[in-house]
Amino acid sequence: MTGRHTPRPGAAPLPRMIAAQAALETRMMLRHGEQLLLTVVIPTLLLVLFSTVDLVDVDGERVDFLTPGVLALAVLSTAFTGQAIATGFERRYGVLKRLGASPLPRWALLCGKTAAVLVTLALQTVLLTAAALALGWSPHGNPLSVVVLLLLGTAACSGLGLLMAGTLRAEATLAAANLVFVLLLFFGGVVVPLDEFPDGARAVLGLTPLAALSDGLRDVLRDGAAMPWGDAGVLAVWAVLALAAAGRFFRWE
Amino acid sequence: MHSAGGTPAVEAVGLVKRYGGTAAVDGLDLTVRTGTVTAVLGPNGAGKTTTIECCEGYRVPDAGRLRVLGLDPATQAATLRPRIGVMLQEGGIYPGIRALEMLRHVAGLHAHPLDVPELAERLGLDSCGRTPYRRLSGGQRQRLALALAVVGRPELVFLDEPTAGLDPQARHATWDLIRELRADGVTTVLTTHFMDEAEELADEVAIVDAGRVIAHGSPAELSRGGSADVLRFSGRPGLDLASLRAALPAGSQAEEPSPGNYRITGDVGPRLLATVTAWCAQHGVLADRISTRRHTLEDVFLELTGKELRS
Ligand SMILES: Nc1ncnc2c1ncn2[C@@H]1O[C@H](COP(=O)(O)OP(=O)(O)O)[C@@H](O)[C@H]1O
Ligand SMILES: [Mg+2]
Numbered sequence: 289m290t291g292r293h294t295p296r297p298g299a300a301p302l303p304r305m306i307a308a309q310a311a312l313e314t315r316m317m318l319r320h321g322e323q324l325l326l327t328v329v330i331p332t333l334l335l336v337l338f339s340t341v342d343l344v345d346v347d348g349e350r351v352d353f354l355t356p357g358v359l360a361l362a363v364l365s366t367a368f369t370g371q372a373i374a375t376g377f378e379r380r381y382g383v384l385k386r387l388g389a390s391p392l393p394r395w396a397l398l399c400g401k402t403a404a405v406l407v408t409l410a411l412q413t414v415l416l417t418a419a420a421l422a423l424g425w426s427p428h429g430n431p432l433s434v435v436v437l438l439l440l441g442t443a444a445c446s447g448l449g450l451l452m453a454g455t456l457r458a459e460a461t462l463a464a465a466n467l468v469f470v471l472l473l474f475f476g477g478v479v480v481p482l483d484e485f486p487d488g489a490r491a492v493l494g495l496t497p498l499a500a501l502s503d504g505l506r507d508v509l510r511d512g513a514a515m516p517w518g519d520a521g522v523l524a525v526w527a528v529l530a531l532a533a534a535g536r537f538f539r540w541e
Numbered sequence: 542m543h544s545a546g547g548t549p550a551v552e553a554v555g556l557v558k559r560y561g562g563t564a565a566v567d568g569l570d571l572t573v574r575t576g577t578v579t580a581v582l583g584p585n586g587a588g589k590t591t592t593i594e595c596c597e598g599y600r601v602p603d604a605g606r607l608r609v610l611g612l613d614p615a616t617q618a619a620t621l622r623p624r625i626g627v628m629l630q631e632g633g634i635y636p637g638i639r640a641l642e643m644l645r646h647v648a649g650l651h652a653h654p655l656d657v658p659e660l661a662e663r664l665g666l667d668s669c670g671r672t673p674y675r676r677l678s679g680g681q682r683q684r685l686a687l688a689l690a691v692v693g694r695p696e697l698v699f700l701d702e703p704t705a706g707l708d709p710q711a712r713h714a715t716w717d718l719i720r721e722l723r724a725d726g727v728t729t730v731l732t733t734h735f736m737d738e739a740e741e742l743a744d745e746v747a748i749v750d751a752g753r754v755i756a757h758g759s760p761a762e763l764s765r766g767g768s769a770d771v772l773r774f775s776g777r778p779g780l781d782l783a784s785l786r787a788a789l790p791a792g793s794q795a796e797e798p799s800p801g802n803y804r805i806t807g808d809v810g811p812r813l814l815a816t817v818t819a820w821c822a823q824h825g826v827l828a829d830r831i832s833t834r835r836h837t838l839e840d841v842f843l844e845l846t847g848k849e850l851r852s
Contacts, residue, residue: 293725295696298652299623308649316637378635386633389597390650391623391693541599 299391309392309400314407317370326469327365327412331358332419338479339423346481348510355420355427356505357478362412363441364472364498367405369465372449375401376461379453384540394540398450405446409438429508433515437508440523441501447530448497454538472498497526548611550575550697550728551596556605558591558752565591567752568605573745578719578729580739582838583749584846589732590630592749593699596730597627610697623651626695628686630702630732634674640685641670644692651693664688664714679706687715691722698722700731704738716742736839740764746838750846763841770809772817774828775801781824788820789813809833 299305317323335358338344339351346353378384387397417425452461474480476498482490493499504519551573558566566588573579581589594600595607598614598621607614612621634643641661648654661667664684669677677685683706690698703719704712719742722729733739739746740760747757756763778800785795785803793807807813814833821828 290721291725292655293691293694293722293727295725295727296653296694297624297696300650300652305650308646312638312642312646316635320637381634381636382629382632383635385599386627386629386689388599389622389625389627390647392650393619 302393302396305392306396306399306403309397310403310407313400313404317366317374317404317408318411320370320374323370323374326369327362327408328415331362331365331412331416334358334361334473334479335416335419336423339420344480344484349424349426351420351423351425352510353481353506354479355416355425356509357476357502358416358420359413359438360441360476360498360502360505361473361478362416363409363438363501364445364469364476366408366412367442367445368449368497369469370408370449371401371405371446372453372465373462375450375453376456376458376465379540380458382541388540402446405442409442413438427509428512430514433508433513434505436515437501437504437520437523440520440527441497444497444501444523444526444530447527447532447534450538451530451534454534454540472496475499477502495522497523500526547575548608549573550610551579551730552606552608553592553596554606556592556595556607557603558588558595558600559603564752566595566602569749569753571747571754571757573728573730575728576723576726577744578723578731578742579745579747580743581730581732581747581749582734582736582739582842583732584734587749588752589749590701591752593701593730593732597625597699598622623693624696626690626693626698628690628698628700628703630705633686633689634682636675637673639671639673640666640677640681643674643685644688647689648692653694655692655694657692660688660692663718665711680708680711683707684711684715687718691718691727695727697728697730700729702732702734704733704735712738736837736842740838748838748842748845755845756841760838764838770806770834772805772807772809772813772831772833774803774817774821774831776803776821776826776828777801780826784824785817785820788816790816 335354339354388394449465452465456464475493476496477493478498482493482499482503485493494503500519500522504516504523507513507516507519549572551571553569553571556566556569557564569588569592571592581592583589591600595602596609596614598618601615609621610624614621641657644661644666645657648657658667661670664687666681666684666688669681674682674685683703687700687703690700704715707715719729719731743760745757746760746763747754748763749755780797780803782795782797789795789805790807790813793805793813795803795805798804805813805817818828
């Protein structure tokens with residue numbers, strides 16, 4: 289008898305558990321090579337390429353058009369694509385199941401994931417802002433409106449990503465999340481202005497979360513609008529619907 | 542050795558769990574006394590994992606009564622989970638996480654965890670501590686999963702096939718750890734399809750087949766219950782069985798199932814072996830290929846189910 293294992297069960301304090309989970313999720317997200325390609329390399333390359341090379345017609349300075357869209361794309365890449373793929377595989381490999389047997393409550397696990405997404409997004413925003421400023425970007429508007437839009441966009445994208453991860457097979461999530469990323473990259477008003485599309489298509493595309501977010505950010509950052517309520521409303525509706533559906537249909541195993 | 546009193550650590554009565562129309566667990570009764578090691582032994586598909594996962598709160602039983610540490614796992618999982626340790630049959634770990642990183646993380650979710658470096662060393666995980674999970678060998682993965690189950694100092698641990706795929710050395714390290722848990726008062730429920738594991742470790746064995754417990758008791762009780770032990774030898778055909786029987790201790794039997802092959806059943810021990818070889822010497826018989834086989838859980842299982850257990 290060593291006494292080493294003498295039972296002394298108990299959960300760590302909740303704030304400590306959430307902080308540990310958030311730190312772990314953040315580390316794993318930043319360590320993941322393919323994820324970094326999606327969250328850092330692609331948005332940065334797009335920003336540099338499209339603002340220095342005359343590939344599409346835009347009104348005014350290209351970097352002023354592009355930066356809000358690329359910031360929106362960063363949200364999509366981290367909160368939606370990256371989170372959906374990672375969570376889908378965690379479900380497939382039983383990680384969510386295993387952690388379900390630990391003292392960490394499920395809602396605290398989700399808090400950890402959200403914190404990791406927010407930390408990654410903050411890093412992306414700093415990086416992309418620095419790159420854009422170096423390219424001559426001159427932002428306008430109220431920073432608070434920008435933060436509100438980014439948070440609404442994050443909530444909508446997270447809800448959709450978790451809904452996908454919790455209901456589809458991991459491989460299907462991998463394929464679909466990447467496909468959505470690429471499609472919205474071209475049809476979500478990031479590099480090609482939505483004005484370039486026919487009216488009918490534009491109306492539909494404008495309702496996608498990425499288009500609403502990039503349009504809203506552009507209204508503020510380029511045009512100095514106070515708060516684009518229409519785009520914010522679209523994002524809020526997406527956020528509520530997606531998070532509710534994820535809460536309802538998410539399967540942990 | 543252990544008091545039988547108090548609330549059992551696990552109490553299942555008439556447990557039923559169906560998948561679709563078929564019952565994976567079909568009226569299972571199981572009582573696990575606090576502080577003991579209980580082995581749930583049965584072939585693949587017997588319903589071991591389903592039973593354990595009902596206890597862990599992952600599956601909700603369709604019928605029957607289930608209490609784990611006095612709680613209903615289906616409705617009181619939040620209270621139960623900090624008190625139990627879980628080793629899944631497979632998976633459960635981030636593919637990209639490093640072995641020690643995962644162990645440290647799970648330790649950090651508990652109030653009074655074990656010392657992580659010490660536990661890692663005990664289980665031979667220190668050398669692969671910085672290796673991502675997906676690059677660990679099967680045995681290393683098993684040992685990490687075991688470490689995760691015990692690091693939170695639980696009262697009760699569920700180990701689903703803890704030694705499947707382990708080499709003998711790692712298997713013994715696992716057995717030593719389970720014995721240590723028991724010595725420190727932790728209750729262990731493990732599933733296995735290895736007879737020797739159940740015999741070696743368990744205070745109580747529940748033999749499960751087709752979703753039911755078909756026999757239970759200590760390994761000694763179970764192996765005493767069935768047919769007797771066997772001694773075999775070969776010699777020239779047609780030996781005088783009546784004379785041999787007369788020489789044997791009471792309760793033994795001698796037969797010649799095929800010409801020249803002899804089979805003696807009874808309490809096979811040194812005395813019986815000495816008697817047989819003495820009789821052979823007296824009768825000028827060169828006994829060839831003498832073998833003894835004690836009645837094992839394996840035989841019990843075969844008798845009860847008519848099936849071989851993979852061992
Ligand atoms: N999720 C599931 N869906 C459908 N059938 C299942 C599921 N899990 C297990 N089964 C079936 O239930 C039976 C018992 O399985 P299991 O409890 O895993 O047995 P064991 O752990 O003893 O090998 C098997 O026939 C298995 O195929
Ligand atoms: Mg099993």
